[in-house]
Amino acid sequence: MTPRIADVLFVAAALDYLVATVLFVRFLLSKTPSEKHEHFAARLVGVGAMFHLSHILTASLVWRVCPVAGVHFPMSVATMLMAAGYTVFRKRWRLDVLGAFVAPLALTAHLALRFTGQGPLDPTPRFRSAMLPVHVAMNVLGIALFSLAFAAAALFLVQERLLKQKKTMGLFRRLPPLDALDRAEHRFLLAGFPLLTLGIVTGTLFVRRVDAVTAADVARTGFGYATWLLAAGVLFLRASAGWRGRRAAYGTIAGFGFALLVLALYTFREPAKDPPKPHAVADDRALVAPVAGNANAEKGPS
Amino acid sequence: MTAPAKPPGGEGIVVVGLSHKTAPVDVRERFAVAEGALPALLARLSAKPEIAEALFLSTCNRVEVFARAEGARHDDALRAVREVLREHAQVPTHEEITSYLYEREGEEAVRHIFRVTASLDSMVLGEPQILGQVKEAYDLASSAGALGNLLGRCLTRAFSVAKRVRTETALGAGTVSISSVAVDLARSIFGDLAGHTVLLVGAGEMAEAAAKSLGKGARSIRVCNRSFERAAALAQTFGGTASPLDQLEEELVLSDIVVVSTASPTYVIGKDLVKRVMKRRRGRTLFIVDISVPRNVDPAAHEDVDNCFVYNVDDLEQTVAEGLRARKSEATRAEAIVTAELGEWNSWVRGLDVSPTIVKMRAKTRAVLHAELERSLSGKLRHLGPDERAALAQMMDAAVNKLLHGPTAKMKGENAQDLVRTARELFDLEDDREQSATRPEDEKRVEH
Numbered sequence: 001m002t003p004r005i006a007d008v009l010f011v012a013a014a015l016d017y018l019v020a021t022v023l024f025v026r027f028l029l030s031k032t033p034s035e036k037h038e039h040f041a042a043r044l045v046g047v048g049a050m051f052h053l054s055h056i057l058t059a060s061l062v063w064r065v066c067p068v069a070g071v072h073f074p075m076s077v078a079t080m081l082m083a084a085g086y087t088v089f090r091k092r093w094r095l096d097v098l099g100a101f102v103a104p105l106a107l108t109a110h111l112a113l114r115f116t117g118q119g120p121l122d123p124t125p126r127f128r129s130a131m132l133p134v135h136v137a138m139n140v141l142g143i144a145l146f147s148l149a150f151a152a153a154a155l156f157l158v159q160e161r162l163l164k165q166k167k168t169m170g171l172f173r174r175l176p177p178l179d180a181l182d183r184a185e186h187r188f189l190l191a192g193f194p195l196l197t198l199g200i201v202t203g204t205l206f207v208r209r210v211d212a213v214t215a216a217d218v219a220r221t222g223f224g225y226a227t228w229l230l231a232a233g234v235l236f237l238r239a240s241a242g243w244r245g246r247r248a249a250y251g252t253i254a255g256f257g258f259a260l261l262v263l264a265l266y267t268f269r270e271p272a273k274d275p276p277k278p279h280a281v282a283d284d285r286a287l288v289a290p291v292a293g294n295a296n297a298e299k300g301p302s
Numbered sequence: 303m304t305a306p307a308k309p310p311g312g313e314g315i316v317v318v319g320l321s322h323k324t325a326p327v328d329v330r331e332r333f334a335v336a337e338g339a340l341p342a343l344l345a346r347l348s349a350k351p352e353i354a355e356a357l358f359l360s361t362c363n364r365v366e367v368f369a370r371a372e373g374a375r376h377d378d379a380l381r382a383v384r385e386v387l388r389e390h391a392q393v394p395t396h397e398e399i400t401s402y403l404y405e406r407e408g409e410e411a412v413r414h415i416f417r418v419t420a421s422l423d424s425m426v427l428g429e430p431q432i433l434g435q436v437k438e439a440y441d442l443a444s445s446a447g448a449l450g451n452l453l454g455r456c457l458t459r460a461f462s463v464a465k466r467v468r469t470e471t472a473l474g475a476g477t478v479s480i481s482s483v484a485v486d487l488a489r490s491i492f493g494d495l496a497g498h499t500v501l502l503v504g505a506g507e508m509a510e511a512a513a514k515s516l517g518k519g520a521r522s523i524r525v526c527n528r529s530f531e532r533a534a535a536l537a538q539t540f541g542g543t544a545s546p547l548d549q550l551e552e553e554l555v556l557s558d559i560v561v562v563s564t565a566s567p568t569y570v571i572g573k574d575l576v577k578r579v580m581k582r583r584r585g586r587t588l589f590i591v592d593i594s595v596p597r598n599v600d601p602a603a604h605e606d607v608d609n610c611f612v613y614n615v616d617d618l619e620q621t622v623a624e625g626l627r628a629r630k631s632e633a634t635r636a637e638a639i640v641t642a643e644l645g646e647w648n649s650w651v652r653g654l655d656v657s658p659t660i661v662k663m664r665a666k667t668r669a670v671l672h673a674e675l676e677r678s679l680s681g682k683l684r685h686l687g688p689d690e691r692a693a694l695a696q697m698m699d700a701a702v703n704k705l706l707h708g709p710t711a712k713m714k715g716e717n718a719q720d721l722v723r724t725a726r727e728l729f730d731l732e733d734d735r736e737q738s739a740t741r742p743e744d745e746k747r748v749e750h
Contacts (some may be wrong), residue, residue: 177491
């Protein structure tokens with residue numbers, strides 16, 4: 001029964017995000033944009049986030065995996081939190097159209113939970129640690145806020161370019177005010193930075209405990225530091241030298257790019273070398289198998 | 303008896319008026335009506351025996367009377383409305399105003415009402431105020447008891463046409479005046495203007511006009527001018543602060559929206575000044591509107607300085623032109639909506655027109671057949687019991703329905719006025735079309 005509920009919630013969240021994406025694209029490209037569609041799409045993202053959260057909770061119970069353990073759930077959790085954050089702040093900061101980034105990003109990560117990834121559902125003994133959930137949780141929250149900062153920065157650049165080119169009809173009129181985008185980008189980054197910092201600190205301590213460190217681990221750590229440095233740089237230069245607008249937006253987007261590289265390396269990393277205990281494999285298969293369409297369900301933890 | 307001939311679809315609706323298209327402002331001023339004087343004028347219109355319903359619309363660009371002619375006698379109603387307008391404007395003879403007035407009747411009058419309400423006849427195509435003005439006129443006429451069922455329904459239909467035009471086309475999109483473009487741009491950059499300061503560089507008439515629109519809702523207004531006295535006088539008007547031109551750099555640091563309109567033949571604000579200012583502003587966005595000719599702000603500041611946006615008159619006018627172009631292209635779609643809605647209105651009016659005839663035709667046929675049946679039931683068929691009698695009555699009704707279904711459908715079709723007239727003559731029905739607008743229950747019955 002529970003796997004079926006998880007499936008239903010998965011489909012409901014995906015459909016919500018999909019419809020919201022279509023409505024946002026239509027709003028941005030249509031000759032006669034309807035603000036009603038935009039508001040409806042924005043609300044759909046909130047509903048999608050609720051289904052998404054319910055799916056994560058249900059599926060984690062089915063798989064008996066902590067949502068902030070392996071890589072699949074954390075990615076999904078991060079985008080769910082991003083959608084939830086958007087829902088909370090969109091009205092107050094007049095950022096409805098930010099959903100044009102949030103909805104497809106959430107949809108992609110949500111679908112990725114089912115269709116991509118070869119890594120383990122549960123960390124292998126090499127990585128088992130009480131610090132791991134803290135490390136992942138901080139990073140997940142940080143990434144969620146960083147994603148929103150990225151979306152605001154991207155829209156800022158579009159809006160700023162249109163203003164500089166003096167193209168003040170069409171798309172220009174559908175985007176939020178330039179200052180609102182700049183402020184939102186700064187606030188999301190400011191809120192996400194302490195979490196990213198904690199993620200980096202716990203990650204550094206955690207890596208020091210692991211004996212065998214692979215090249216991918218090193219690259220991932222390097223990109224993680226680059227992400228943190230860029231976020232820190234954008235915030236510091238804004239406070240000290242008045243770097244705002246375009247420069248801050250480029251910095252934020254570059255930082256988010258490194259964060260994506262970290263996630264990509266994490267997602268497509270080599271399967272862990274630790275051989276799982278035979279009884280654990282059997283147990284995991286029994287738990288995962290009922291969830292249709294899950295690649296890991298067929299293979300079991302590697 | 304036949305009905306008086308009239309243009310189809312209008313059911314006696316007429317329009318008399320003048321607008322920016324037919325009369326200059328000094329003529330329009332003479333016809334304009336203050337809000338307080340409207341009830342008296344409506345009462346005068348309603349008192350005319352030729353007018354069954356009336357609405358008076360008075361805006362800065364048009365003065366119009368929408369009316370329904372009593373007995374669908376358009377000419378009489380038009381004459382009566384002209385007379386009221388002439389008296390109101392205190393013009394001695396009709397000849398003096400004839401060239402300014404236009405008249406519409408029947409379907410064309412309804413089309414005109416739809417177009418006016420949907421802002422297709424406005425000076426600024428798609429401007430939103432006209433709908434509110436027509437609604438106000440409607441409320442006033444309703445509360446004065448000057449509106450009845452037909453003109454009232456025509457107007458509520460016009461409101462829904464306007465709504466359709468607004469939601470289904472981009473007729474109202476874009477901005478079409480220099481000052482509103484500047485305000486729109488400022489809002490697109492800063493959002494709410496409440497937390498931002500407006501600086502006027504130059505204290506001439508143009509600066510004053512710009513301050514009126516941009517200053518609304520701004521946190522404060524500052525005026526910087528070569529002549530401090532003039533700056534102080536203008537600042538006082540808006541409750542702002544004044545400073546001499548040599549304080550310009552300081553003022554630019556403190557302000558967010560700058561309107562420049564001096565008579566200087568050279569740049570008053572150069573790129574280097576903007577760079578210095580932006581550094582001191584710690585990158586905070588600066589929006590400069592340069593409405594002076596020749597330009598007073600170096601356009602390189604827009605190209606080369608981050609977070610500084612400079613728009614001159616040409617840029618603003620280009621946006622205005624784009625807005626107007628976009629609206630014109632949407633006007634075709636809006637006209638199509640008006641035409642479609644007019645078709646539906648005509649169908650509804652035709653239904654009203656034909657309903658009494660159909661009702662009477664059915665009633666007469668039924669009465670004749672039932673009278674014959676009663677005679678038979680009291681004669682040769684008197685042996686029949688109550689069940690058989692009821693069955694026969696039911697059969698008669700069914701026969702009436704089947705017999706008249708075809709003629710009824712044809713009479714409700716397009717261009718069926720001749721058929722309706724013929725049916726009235728053939729069935730010897732008295733003409734009661736005038737009751738049609740106030741008998742919705744008949745209309746409902748016929749539709750079944």
